[in-house]
Amino acid sequence: MSIKRKLAASLVAAAPVLAGCDTDTPTAPGLELSVHSLLGGLEPGEAYVLAGADAGFLPLVGGVNGAEYLIVPFYSAEADERIEIALRGDGVTASAPLLARADGAEDDRPQVFGPTLAVRTGPGLGRMVAASDRAHEELRIRMRRETMELMRRGGPRPLSLPRSITPRHANLALSDVSVGDLVTLNVQADLPCDNPVYRVGRVVAISERAIIVADTLNPEGGFTESHYQHFASEFDALVHPTVTGTFGEPSDIDGNGKVVMFFTSAVNDLTPPGSNGIVLGFFYARDLFASDGDDGCPGSNETEMFYMLVPDPERAVYEPIFSVEEVELLTMGVVAHEYQHLINASRRIYVNDAETLEEIWLDEALSHVAEELVFYEVTGLGPRQDLGVEQIAREDRLDATYRYILDNLVRYGIFLEEIDNASLFEYDLAGRGASWSFLRYLADRSGETDDEFFYDVANARNSGLANLNRVLGGSASEMARDWAVSVYADNHVAGIPEEYRQPSWNFRSILPRISLFSGQFPLSDRALGSDRAMNLGLKGGGTAMIRVSVDQASRAILEATEHRGGELPASLMLTVLRTR
């Protein structure tokens, strides 16, 4: 009887004890993926997000009606690194050609940004500016390297005034000038400190925040005093408050509270006749350093300044972009752009005690954001409004669109065209389009206002991705991975989560309406079939768009490896989004 009691007690006790048994903890992504795929796999709008070897094996399902997937690799490495990957699809079918083409009917729509852009493009603005950017790119690399050498030498920091924006070393010629005065400025763009090339400029306009100087060697028939006065007043009323309101005030080493804009044909000279590109202006941080002393930089102009393109009517006969009208249209956007560079560098040197200048790709992205912010200010529009062609092509906004945002949009479109060979971390035309869009995407995801977010990014001691990681409090590389998916999915794929949206711009609405893109959304994608492997080369910061289909009630396996069959490195991230 006692045995029976014990057994009975055990029996009653067994239920809760057994009920406490719990699950195993799955760890192998391949196992998870396989089980998930058997349970129906992804729904439209859902994604697998994997990295490295985990991305090597991906089961996909066709479901009841067939399915289409977008494969988006992102290589999180330095821009000069490259990886070759191979994709093989067993059971997949190639998707129809380029879904990215602007959905049929859009082809017949008028090109809203046609004529003016056509004038500016000549054979194609993108190609032209891309070439110029390569020249500009070399210039920027050299300028950054040499300026950082100056920072290392400690020349710019008088011991008494670090981290301040107070007067440090007046350029006597510029600290107290009047309209009509002549000043001498070094325009040497190849070397920061040595072999100065002096030009004499006339002060043509002075406002509360700007001194406009025109080179006396500028071509005849260019800007008039009225143009210059307009630039000065536009700077005071629009560009200065907008740009400093977001990024902070620049230094004031000459104590005049103003920025010098030197309109000089020396900028034009950086673009030899017949070039397939153009340098529109530049900022050179050497001008923020003392010219004298053991560590001085004799070539420094010792003032907050930047250098601007001027019209050249004779040259405009065969290169229309040098016409007064075209250069005037470009000028204030370039001013906003260069002003951010000036603010960024001067605050790093004199305010933020930075270890380094900002990496060029991020510095350029911030400058393109500066242009965008001015666009918002002029039009009354704002970020996170999913702006489409209807908003920016409205009659009363068209001028601002051309002046401040169209080039960003064109560069982004060129990035889409060249996406396989582009890198987020390069600063050619495609890279600039990408990095501007990426920075905008990060700001939109950050939960902060634009002012908060961009101020944090601009006022840093470190640079590049490390800077973004600090501001975001997370991995910028992982956000770049998600941004890459948003490039395809935003305003196109239903049911996607927020991280695959670009809340500020509806590029699928705008880009097909730019004449350069001939009615198409210019994204280059690839279709993967089961007949052969697809080899793909990606730069660091590079991505690609690959689409595959799986027939209804079918299963497929996608394999991703290095091109020789090895496992992918952890820096190769792969997102698989079900698009349909």
Place this chain on the structure above:
Amino acid sequence: MRNRIAAPLAFCAVMLAAPAPLAAQLPGALSVEARLGGAFATGDFAASGRAFEAGSGYAASVNGRLGLFPGLEFYVGYERAQMPCDACAATQLDDTLVDDGIGVGAILELPLDLPGLSPWVRAGLVRRQLRISGFGETMASKPGIGFDLGAGITLPLSGPIKLTPGVRYLNYPAEFDFQLLPDRSIDVSHFGVDVGLAYQF
């Protein structure tokens, strides 16, 4: 989930309300039982082109039974069923599914006058998991609460040993809580024909 539990509970209530025969299953009687038989996947769990395409396998269980009232027993036990997974090979998974867990419920001896035979029905709740292996690891669903219905007959063999052949149907939701992916679930259901060997203390 509420219906999933309410249905067998209602069934149990009906069983409890039914007149119970004064048979061998007396209050306080304790027995243990081992069962073995075939398990045949049904529903989405077995459907072709969907999920696992589970097939036919086996189920084995051990139960303890305690008489509560004349003709009515409480049982608790552990069962493991194993079935082939026809769809698993395509995704590099092992081709075997394991479904195991515990069950609790009641067994009611039916008051039918069949010489030498005691028909019974049973209803209960199960708490089970579906396990799948592959890539050197095993993944299990979250424990799901479902129901188990069965019927059979009791054949006395010798002394305290009885044979208890029967049929049963089991259903529960298997929810997979993925670490990296959106969660998914499936109804696991299978029909079984088995035979039990019981020993009454």
